[in-house]
Amino acid sequence: MDLRLESISHRYDDVEVLRDISLDIPAGRIVCIVGPSGCGKSTLLRFIGGLERPTEGQVVQIGAPPADSINPLTYVFQDFALLPWRSVEGNISLILSDHGIRGRKAESIIADVLARTKLSEFRKAWPRQLSGGMKQRVAIARALAVNPAVLLMDEPLSALDSQTRELLMDDLIALWTRQPFTAVYVTHNLAEAVRLGHRIVVLSRRPGAVNEIVEIDMPLADRDLANPELDAKQKHLWHLMRAEAEAADKELVHD
Numbered sequence: 001m002d003l004r005l006e007s008i009s010h011r012y013d014d015v016e017v018l019r020d021i022s023l024d025i026p027a028g029r030i031v032c033i034v035g036p037s038g039c040g041k042s043t044l045l046r047f048i049g050g051l052e053r054p055t056e057g058q059v060v061q062i063g064a065p066p067a068d069s070i071n072p073l074t075y076v077f078q079d080f081a082l083l084p085w086r087s088v089e090g091n092i093s094l095i096l097s098d099h100g101i102r103g104r105k106a107e108s109i110i111a112d113v114l115a116r117t118k119l120s121e122f123r124k125a126w127p128r129q130l131s132g133g134m135k136q137r138v139a140i141a142r143a144l145a146v147n148p149a150v151l152l153m154d155e156p157l158s159a160l161d162s163q164t165r166e167l168l169m170d171d172l173i174a175l176w177t178r179q180p181f182t183a184v185y186v187t188h189n190l191a192e193a194v195r196l197g198h199r200i201v202v203l204s205r206r207p208g209a210v211n212e213i214v215e216i217d218m219p220l221a222d223r224d225l226a227n228p229e230l231d232a233k234q235k236h237l238w239h240l241m242r243a244e245a246e247a248a249d250k251e252l253v254h255d
């Protein structure tokens, strides 16, 4: 299933947040959205997930989600959002049982997503026993369990230290390489965008409008840290963002 954003504009009362955003999100690709603080990235993600509706424009689904998709548009949040009183498998089984999936079928889904996220041996662990990186792996496993058509990831690595972020990025790349998924990935971090994004959408400061769309054709598995091509892409993104970020910074100070 592809998604198409058609001329999305939005205002909250007298604050114009987004202006005329049109964008294609093709199946099997990771689309990153970057832009200065407050430019409307999370708002756009909420529109894509159907949690809110824009003042103008629409999000169109093209094609059907996978037949066995339990929740076609599934979020992964920065703060993991795990239930502390349920074990790793309990966090995943809850979502499945909410959708009427129990017993053997649930067992096999849980075993599959835990293996894909390298969590099989942590199945019985409690969230409090896990590091931040492991918690986010559980949140990703839980999102994969519902076989989403599109993963909606809002700054999923921002709460983690830089080494853990690197490890999680490697894991996301391995996960995607084994079985490509579709994702919209909101981030402040340009290094993450060039490692993970097939398409990087640079928004201007509020009202967020598409400033430029940067495509990166290099296979995810080849994108190592020291790659000069990625470095050049990252510098280009920073060049686009710098003036906007400075202006946004001043706006917030004077708000």
Ligand SMILES: Nc1ncnc2c1ncn2[C@@H]1O[C@H](COP(=O)(O)OP(=O)(O)OP(=O)(O)O)[C@@H](O)[C@H]1O
Residues within 6 Å of the ligand: 012, 017, 035, 036, 037, 038, 039, 040, 041, 042, 043, 044, 188, 206
């Ligand atoms: N429910 C709401 N009601 C009113 N204003 C809102 C609401 N949600 C967001 N805003 C405003 O809309 C603007 C965009 O917010 P949003 O969180 O989408 O930006 P963002 O780019 O994700 O920011 P950040 O990078 O800091 O997370 C901000 O000025 C914010 O204060």
